[in-house]
Amino acid sequence: MASLYRTSRFKICSSLFYINSPPNTLSSYSQAFSSTHKSPSHCHASPSSTHHTPFSAYPPTCSTSIYSPHNASSVFLIHYLSTLTHKKQFSTHTSSHTHHTPSPTHCTPSPGQYTLLSLPPHYTTSGSVYVHYPYCRQRCSYCNFVKFVPRPNTPWSLGVTVLEDALAGEVRHSLRHSHITRVPSVFFGGGTPSLARPNMVEKVLQAIQVSGHLGEEAEVSLEVNPTALETHTLEGFRAAGVNRVSIGVQSFDAATLSLLNRDHSAGEARRCVEAAQRLFPGRVSLDLMFGLPDQSVERWRREVEEAVGLCGNHLSLYQLTLERGTALWHQVKAGEVRLPGPDEMADLYEVAVQVLSEAGLHRYEVSNFAHHPQAESVHNKGYWQGQQYLGAGPGAHSRVVPRFPDNIQEPEDKSHINTTPQEVIREARVNAADPASWLHETQTKGNGTRKKECQTRLEVAAEYLASGLRTREGVTEGQWGVFMPQAPLAEVFGGELGWLEDASLVCLSPKGLRATEKGLGVLDAFLPHLYNILHQHLT
Numbered sequence: 001m002a003s004l005y006r007t008s009r010f011k012i013c014s015s016l017f018y019i020n021s022p023p024n025t026l027s028s029y030s031q032a033f034s035s036t037h038k039s040p041s042h043c044h045a046s047p048s049s050t051h052h053t054p055f056s057a058y059p060p061t062c063s064t065s066i067y068s069p070h071n072a073s074s075v076f077l078i079h080y081l082s083t084l085t086h087k088k089q090f091s092t093h094t095s096s097h098t099h100h101t102p103s104p105t106h107c108t109p110s111p112g113q114y115t116l117l118s119l120p121p122h123y124t125t126s127g128s129v130y131v132h133y134p135y136c137r138q139r140c141s142y143c144n145f146v147k148f149v150p151r152p153n154t155p156w157s158l159g160v161t162v163l164e165d166a167l168a169g170e171v172r173h174s175l176r177h178s179h180i181t182r183v184p185s186v187f188f189g190g191g192t193p194s195l196a197r198p199n200m201v202e203k204v205l206q207a208i209q210v211s212g213h214l215g216e217e218a219e220v221s222l223e224v225n226p227t228a229l230e231t232h233t234l235e236g237f238r239a240a241g242v243n244r245v246s247i248g249v250q251s252f253d254a255a256t257l258s259l260l261n262r263d264h265s266a267g268e269a270r271r272c273v274e275a276a277q278r279l280f281p282g283r284v285s286l287d288l289m290f291g292l293p294d295q296s297v298e299r300w301r302r303e304v305e306e307a308v309g310l311c312g313n314h315l316s317l318y319q320l321t322l323e324r325g326t327a328l329w330h331q332v333k334a335g336e337v338r339l340p341g342p343d344e345m346a347d348l349y350e351v352a353v354q355v356l357s358e359a360g361l362h363r364y365e366v367s368n369f370a371h372h373p374q375a376e377s378v379h380n381k382g383y384w385q386g387q388q389y390l391g392a393g394p395g396a397h398s399r400v401v402p403r404f405p406d407n408i409q410e411p412e413d414k415s416h417i418n419t420t421p422q423e424v425i426r427e428a429r430v431n432a433a434d435p436a437s438w439l440h441e442t443q444t445k446g447n448g449t450r451k452k453e454c455q456t457r458l459e460v461a462a463e464y465l466a467s468g469l470r471t472r473e474g475v476t477e478g479q480w481g482v483f484m485p486q487a488p489l490a491e492v493f494g495g496e497l498g499w500l501e502d503a504s505l506v507c508l509s510p511k512g513l514r515a516t517e518k519g520l521g522v523l524d525a526f527l528p529h530l531y532n533i534l535h536q537h538l539t
Contacts, residue, residue, distance in 0.1 A: 119425055123482050124401045127180040128382045131167055131204055132393030133193035134435050137225075141261040141327040142320060146395030146433050147191045155436045160197060163435070166442045168203040170392040173446035175211035178400050180388065183212045185219040185379035188242075193223055194230040198240035204392075205241045219244055219378040226272035227264045234272075234279050244283040244377075245276050246316070252303050256292050259337065261327065273310045282375065285314035290348040292320055293328075293337040297347055304352050308359045313375045317352055317367050319345060350521075366470045366520055384471050385479055386464035391431060394438040394448065398429040399455075419486050421458035421538040428453045457483050458538055465530060469523060474507075474514020484538075489513050492537045493530070500526055 134156075136147045150157040158166075175183075186208065188201060201222070208214045221244040222237055224230060234245070249269045251257055257266065264272075276284045286307050290300055307315055322329050322339060331337045340348065353363060361369040365384060370376045382389060391398040431448035432438040438448040455463075461483040468475035480489050493508055500506045505519035505526060515523055 118419055118423070119401060120482060123388070124179040126182045126184060127178065127388030127390055127400065128185040128187070128379055129171060129175075129183055129204075129208060130379075130389055130391045130396060131171070131186065131188045131193070131200075132391065132396040132431075133163075133167075133188060133190040133196050133200070134394045135195060136190070136192045137195065137263050138261060139327075141259065141331070142323065144323045144326050145191075148435065156434055158435050158439060162439070164197070164200045164203050166439055167200065167392050168207040170442050170447050171204055171390070172207040172211045173442075174390045174392065174398070174400075175208065177403055177446075178388075178390065179403065180212050180390070180400075183208050183214050183218060185221070185382060186214070187379045188220075188222045190223060192225045192230075194225050194233065194237070198233065198236040201237060201240040201242055221246060221377070221379055223248065224272065224276070225264060226269040228268050228271070231268070231272040231275050234275055238279050243280065244285070245280055246285040246287060247273055247276060247311075248287045249273070249307065250287060250289045251292065252306055253299070256295070259293060259328075270310060277311060282313055284311050285316060285377070286311050287316045287318060288352075289318050289320050290352065291340050291345050293332075293339055295340060295348065297344075297351055300348050301351050301355060304355045305359075308356065308361070312359060312361065313371050314377070315356060315361060315369045317349070317369070319349070319367075346521075362472070363517075363520070364472045366523070381471075384467045385476075386460065386467065386483065388426075391429070392448070394431060394435045395433040396431045396448070398427075398449075400427055400429065401425065402427050419457070421461075421484070421487070422456050424454045425457055425483070426455040426460055428455055458534075462531065462534060465534065466527060469513070469515050469527070469530075470520075472514070474512050476512040477510065478512075480512065487538060493533055496533045500529070 132146070134146060134148050135150050138149060139147065148156045186205065188196075188204075193200075201220070205214060205220065220242050222242045224234070224245045224247045226247050226249060237245075247269070250260065250262060252266045252269065254266055257264070273284065273286065288303060288307055304315075320339070322332060328337070332339060356363070356369045361371050363369050364373075364376050365380070368377065368380065388400050389398060390400055429449045430451045432441050432450045437450075441448040441450065461480065464479065464483060465475055468479070475489065477489055484492075489508065489512060490510075493513060497506055497508055500519075501508070503518075504516055505522065507514055507516055519526070
C-alpha cells in the first residue's frame with residue numbers, strides 16, 4: 001500500500017465529463033481518468049490543450065477537457081477500457097479544436113434493441129442543458145479546446161444574432177425530440193460565454209420554457225472571465241436569468257497570468273469576485289489552477305487562502321495538464337519554463353485540501369469544495385450522477401435517452417422488456433466542432449449532431465462508476481439500479497474488494513460504493529481493478 005500511495009498520490013482525480021468536462025478521447029472514460037483539469041472559463045469551459053476539467057460544465061462536462069488523459073495510468077486505463085467495452089472515441093461537452101469535425105455517423109440499433117423506455121420515468125424525463133459559446137478574445141497559452149477567436153470575414157465568425165438564434169433553436173429542437181420535461185440546470189460554458197450578450201441567455205431560457213420545464217429553483221450558471229468589461233455585464237446576465245457564476249480567476253499572481261496569456265489582471269479578478277458576490281450572494285464559484293510553472297507550496301497556499309477570503313462559497317481546483325502543440329508546451333519543451341513534478345503536484349493538492357477544510361469548505365468531489373450543500377454545483381452533480389444532458393453549440397456533447405424512431409413502435413407490454421447489460425438505453429452524441437459546420441447542421445436538421453453512438457446498460461454503468469466514485473457520495477444503490485436493475489452493487493462487488501477495503505480505500509454498504517477520503521487521492525490506481533470486477537461479473 002505504501003508503494004501504491006507513493007506512485008499514485010499525484011493522480012489527483014479522474015473526471016467524467018465532463019467530464020466537461022469534457023476529455024479528448026473516449027469521452028466518458030477519458031474524463032473519468034484524467035487528472036483534475038478543466039479549461040478555465042473564458043479560456044475556460046472548453047477542452048483545451050492544457051486544460052483543467054471539469055466537469056463543470058464539463059460536461060463534463062464542463063470546460064476543458066473534462067475531459068483529457070495525460071498521465072501514464074490514464075492513458076493505459078483508457079486503452080484498457082476501450083478494449084473492454086469496444087467504445088469509439090468521444091469526449092465530453094466539447095471536442096478539442098485539434099480534432100476534425102466528425103463525418104456524420106448514426107446510432108442505428110435494430111428494433112429489438114430499442115427498449116429505451118425500460119428506464120424509470122424519473123430518469124428519462126429529467127435532464128440538464130449545456131450551451132457552448134465558441135468564442136474567446138484570445139487563446140490562453142495552455143488551451144487547445146474548441147474555441148475560436150473571431151475575425152472579420154472568417155468562416156468561423158458567426159453574426160451575434162445568428163449564433164444566439166441557432167443556439168436557442170438547437171436547444172428547442174433537442175428538447176422536443178427527447179423525453180425531458182424537467183430541466184434542473186443550465187450551464188453556459190465556452191469559450192468565453194461572458195463575452196456574449198445577455199440576450200443569448202434570455203433566448204435559450206425562453207426556448208427551454210417552451211419545450212421543457214425550467215422551474216424557478218433551477219440553477220442557471222455562467223462561466224465568467226474576470227475582465228473589467230465582463231464584470232460590467234454581470235448585472236445584465238442576472239436580469240436575463242443567470243443565478244450562479246463560475247469565475248475563472250486561475251491565479252492571483254501577475255507573472256503567472258502573463259505567462260498563461262490570460263487577458264485579465266489579478267486586480268480585475270478581485271473586483272469581479274466582489275461584484276459577483278453582491279449580485280449573486282452565496283452562488284459564486286472561483287476556479288484556481290495548480291501545477292503552474294515554478295509554483296511553490298507556500299505561494300499556492302497564499303493564493304488558496306486569498307481565494308477563500310474573497311469567496312468562501314465554492315472553489316474548484318484544476319491541475320494544469322500540458323497539451324501538445326500549445327504555446328506553453330513549446331515553452332516547456334524548449335526549457336524556458338518548468339512545471340512541478342508528480343510529488344510536487346501532490347503536495348500542492350494536499351495543502352489546498354487542508355486549507356479549504358480548515359476554512360470550512362468540504363470536498364464533495366475530487367476537485368470541488370463547498371461551504372454547505374446549497375453551494376454545491378447542481379449541474380456538475382448531474383454529470384457525476386450519470387444523468388441525461390443535452391449539449392448545444394459547436395463541439396457540444398450529449399448523453400440522452402432518444403425517442404423511438406417513427407418507424408419503430410413502442411411496446412405496450414413492458415413486462416418482458418430486456419434489462420440485460422447489453423440493452424441499448426442511451427445515446428452519446430457529438431456536435432460539429434467548427435461554427436460554420438455546426439450552423440449548417442442546425443439549419444438543415446434542427447441540431448448540430450454529427451455523430452451518435454448507442455450506449456448499453458453496461459457502458460452507462462461503467463461511466464457512472466468512474467464519475468460517481470469521484471464524489472463524496474459515491475455510487476449510490478438507487479442510481480446504480482436505474483442502469484443495472486438486475487445486478488445490485490452488493491452482487492457485483494461484494495466479496496471482491498478485499499485489499500481495497502483492507503487498505504481503507506473504498507467502502508461498500510447498503511447505500512452504495514464510495515471511495516474514502518484516503519481513496520480519493522489514489523482513485524486512478526484502483527479503478528482498473530473495479531472495471532475488471534464489473535466486466536467479469538456482467539459479460
